Amino acid sequence: MAIKHSTKILAKATRQDIIITREFDAIREMVFKAHTNADLYGQWIGPRKFTTTFQSFDARTGGSWRYLFKDMDGHELGFHGVYHEVKPPERIVGTFEFEGHQGYIVLSTTTFESLPDNRTKLTIQSVFQSQDDRDGELRFLTEDGLNDIFTRLDDLLKKMK
Secondary structure (H helix, E strand, C coil): CCCCCCCEEECCCCCCEEEEEEEECCCHHHHHHHHHCHHHHHHHCCCCCCEEEEEEECCCCCCEEEEEEECCCCCEEEEEEEEEEEECCCEEEEEEEECCCCCCEEEEEEEEEEECCCEEEEEEEEEECCHHHHHHHHHHCCHHHHHHHHHHHHHHHHHHC
16 A cells, blocks of 8 residues: 655745655656656646646756646646756756746756655755745645645556556
8 A cells, every 4th residue: 555645845944945855656767757758747747727738848958848737717827948957867957937927937956766665755956046936936835736746646656557
């Protein structure tokens, strides 16, 4: 029986970053693949109430990506970024830009750590341009919301086994 893992969010008052950690009951190669394969990534990224459409997705060092979230009323939110480093199955470093807020650029480092019993610890460090941007993100970022997204990833990883 799989263990229910919780998402942890760390945001120190004096810093411009947010660190998110979560464990998964899958080997890191699978978790990494779910982050770098467009067909797999599109199945779990974002809230359940949105559909995800990729305009581009080139998960390699120097590659880029762009996707749209669409809600049930047809409203779209655009996001894009660049992959600065993709080092299978250890790390992904890249930017994340929300197109609805000019100048909102985040540098994220995602690491995949092997744990005993074929589990993986995912750590995402997102560094913001300012503390105000970081604090704005914290107003919308919740453990419940992240757990919902990561539960979708859990479900996908089970199917991949």
